[in-house]
Amino acid sequence: MSIDPTKDIISLSDVIKQVPQFAKKIPNVLSGLRHAYLRRPSTTCGLGWAFEKAVEKNPDGSALLYEDEQFSYTELNIWANQIADYFLSIGAKKGDVIAVMIENRPELVATVLGLAKIGVVSALVNTAQTSKVLSHSINLVKPFAVVIGEEVQQAVLDIQNDLQLAQDKFFWFADDDSSTSAPKPFTDLAQVSKTCRQDNPSATQEICGKDGLFYIYTSGTTGMPKAVIFNQNRWMLAYGTYGHVLNLDTDDVMYATLPLYHATGMVVCWCGVIAGGSALAIRRKFSKSNFWKDVQKFDASAIGYVGELCRYLLDCEPTPEERQHRVRKMIGNGMRSNIWHEFKERFGVEEVLELYASSEGNVGFSNIFNFENTVGFSPTPYAIIAFDKEKNEAIRDADGFCRKVKKGETGLLIGKITRRSPFDGYTDAKNNESVIMQDVLSTGDKYFNTGDLVRDIGFRHAQFVDRLGDTFRWKGENVSTTQVENIVSEYDKIAEAVVYGVEIPNTNGRAGMAAITLQDGKSLDDGDLASMVKAFKAELPAYAVPVFLRIQKHIETTGTFKYSKNKLKEQAFDPEQCQEKILVLLPGESAYCEVSNDVLNKINQGEYRF
Structure with missing residues (x-):
């Protein structure tokens, strides 16, 4: 859209x-x-x-x-x-x-x-x-x-x-x-x-x-x-x-x-x-x-x-x-x-x-001027640059420089690193390298990559659009997909897990969903549907426990062996689109159940309050 x-x-x-x-x-x-x-x-x-x-x-x-x-x-x-x-x-x-x-x-x-x-x-x-x-x-x-x-x-x-x-x-x-x-x-x-x-x-x-x-x-x-x-x-x-x-x-x-x-x-x-x-x-x-x-x-x-x-x-x-x-x-x-x-x-x-x-x-x-539908005005140096969502990277021209988006367009928000706008970083310096971009708009400049897509709406105002990368927001918390993947994969019948956020109608943020493959010769029985919830809750905060599970025979990866999450996000939890078994942890329940057409309709109509 x-x-x-x-x-x-x-x-x-x-x-x-x-x-x-x-x-x-x-x-x-x-x-x-x-x-x-x-x-x-x-x-x-x-x-x-x-x-x-x-x-x-x-x-x-x-x-x-x-x-x-x-x-x-x-x-x-x-x-x-x-x-x-x-x-x-x-x-x-x-x-x-x-x-x-x-x-x-x-x-x-x-x-x-x-x-x-x-x-x-x-x-x-x-x-x-x-x-x-x-x-x-x-x-x-x-x-x-x-x-x-x-x-x-x-x-x-x-x-x-x-x-x-x-x-x-x-x-x-x-x-x-x-x-x-x-x-x-x-x-x-x-x-x-x-x-x-x-x-x-x-x-x-x-x-x-x-x-x-x-x-x-x-x-x-x-x-x-x-x-x-x-x-x-x-x-x-x-x-x-x-x-x-x-x-x-x-x-x-x-x-x-x-x-x-x-x-x-x-x-x-x-x-x-x-x-x-x-x-x-x-x-x-x-x-x-x-x-x-x-x-x-x-x-x-x-x-x-x-x-x-x-x-x-x-x-x-x-x-x-x-x-x-x-x-x-x-x-x-x-x-x-x-x-x-x-x-x-x-x-x-x-x-x-x-x-x-x-x-x-x-x-x-x-939002100092009290407009609607904007994160407001910024006095700090920043740029909103063109971004390729499929390649998951900023677009650079033949000279290697990025391009600012036009008014009304969406792009990647980056903050210029200056003496007045420093990047203090993480405790581990290695984590800083992945979020600093160099030679972005001119030779020698440095920017902090926010990992967020925003829309330029003029007069140094922006609208938040989406969060990139391996983090999504649910229940007011940022959820690390890698952390959840590690915990989900520890369940004895699960071989591999890919975690991502999916939108549920009438909710804020994205609910956690895990595409999982099972260990050879293993299958999930009724007891697993409850024990998985118990195991996940023992290791994860409640907001990070996957709301949906998608059971796959194999997990698709790119040519560089990265998980193909875009397709998974698009298909979300619709069994017809996925053509695979989808489980959901409904509000107030202690076990996963299968997403039937009736359950799917109730989710989409907002009858369950996630």
């Missing part, structure tokens, strides 16, 4: 029409840009510095809301200082890494803030990880210590012997007041830090842009999760741009149910809150039935989102609460064009600050 080249095109006159609305933000935007760009490399900056500025601005105002708990800026700052002082007392120093694995609750926020104040890097571990993936993620960053919540202690205890960590460096927060003492080898961090110093550590004043802040895990394009370096400078860019464009103030409350081990929640939502001296309201896990009730409870004026969250809310039956609130703005990414206008109209939201960024990337877009 071709795209109308004139659809959603933005012109200078369109931007001029939006200027009166944008003009109200200009003082705040200019202040933010000063923080983002007009700093010397040695200037004190970062999360800890910015939070202390917010404490000065709004000492008694609410900083953090959770369930029935409320922490003022002063109270949260003291708590973070005590955690910082404790880790300094046991030898942690700037540049060390501590793996943090806690669900969305105040202990996570206080820990990350405390570590940021002393220059210790928080490795934000996905709380859904288990087994080999979890041990890989923790060992990858060579941590000084690990801090977990009681809610994930069993997953960590299961891999304790695989971790390259001293036994006295395991720390723990109770899940609630009724919890018992920390199990061995954990130390109760709340207990050992409660008598520590409450004043701001002097170390915060020694932190500058190049110093590390987070490791955020990304599936990348192959294999196990990769740890992306997110330094203080990148946080300041987000704080100075997204944070100030959002234009929150001390009476605002941002409600965020996104997992805080992802940059959208931890960086984008929180930096907007800190920039305004506002309150961050968090929930342990997203609940569509409680979403608007929580918005009312916390008196939220802004919300953080990803596209899947928006679709879930639209799927709900209308309630009085969904209009009885003061939310007028939202910030996030992945809002699909087919629900954008409907969402704003139904829930009374006036401003959608859609953005585009990646944990490892050097190019960002922000």
Whole structure:
């Protein structure tokens, strides 16, 4: 299906029409840009510095809301200082890494803030990880210590012997007041830090842009999760741009149910809150039935989102609460064009600050002019170049250079690597080589390959179209196909697996599908349909478990022995097109079943809520 080249095109006159609305933000935007760009490399900056500025601005105002708990800026700052002082007392120093694995609750926020104040890097571990993936993620960053919540202690205890960590460096927060003492080898961090110093550590004043802040895990394009370096400078860019464009103030409350081990929640939502001296309201896990009730409870004026969250809310039956609130703005990414206008109209939201960024990337877009159906405007140097989807490579001319697409066309988004837009990269330098393109538009230039197809809609605005390579997005998470392929292939009857994402009508992102071949002489019986699910769930987060299985006699490869995924994606889960047996894991079920014509029709008609 071709795209109308004139659809959603933005012109200078369109931007001029939006200027009166944008003009109200200009003082705040200019202040933010000063923080983002007009700093010397040695200037004190970062999360800890910015939070202390917010404490000065709004000492008694609410900083953090959770369930029935409320922490003022002063109270949260003291708590973070005590955690910082404790880790300094046991030898942690700037540049060390501590793996943090806690669900969305105040202990996570206080820990990350405390570590940021002393220059210790928080490795934000996905709380859904288990087994080999979890041990890989923790060992990858060579941590000084690990801090977990009681809610994930069993997953960590299961891999304790695989971790390259001293036994006295395991720390723990109770899940609630009724919890018992920390199990061995954990130390109760709340207990050992409660008598520590409450004043701001002097170390915060020694932190500058190049110093590390987070490791955020990304599936990348192959294999196990990769740890992306997110330094203080990148946080300041987000704080100075997204944070100030959002234009929150001390009476605002941002409600965020996104997992805080992802940059959208931890960086984008929180930096907007800190920039305004506002309150961050968090929930342990997203609940569509409680979403608007929580918005009312916390008196939220802004919300953080990803596209899947928006679709879930639209799927709900209308309630009085969904209009009885003061939310007028939202910030996030992945809002699909087919629900954008409907969402704003139904829930009374006036401003959608859609953005585009990646944990490892050097190019960002922000919808500062509040247009619909766009990731927004980018001030950073980038190009959208012609791309051959069949060959899976950028198109180069006879001289070896790439060509920028025309307005209205789709191409590969690449970010120019400059001093102002550096590529910080992954922990493993080898992973950086595959994402850097050289001699792209001129001899000697370097660009970061985002792996994303976007459409140029004019005036430095773009629309997100699709994600390339061996990663797809489902349930708000990036899924590495190689990681899933490795786990699926470990099942004793499966010889080989190819994993890819397929679209299901009325859903966001792509659901996981695995084309599998069986071991010689093996076949799948009814018992396998349940045991496969159990095996996959033991090794994979729920969002990465394949929704569909396609049973093949052999898997087609290209002349260079790469899997031919394009054809598999096109045929998806339609048994008639595939001419092979297709299995599906329906919502709420614990075993795969065959995709019959009746099941296929119900999937396509949206009767199952994946």
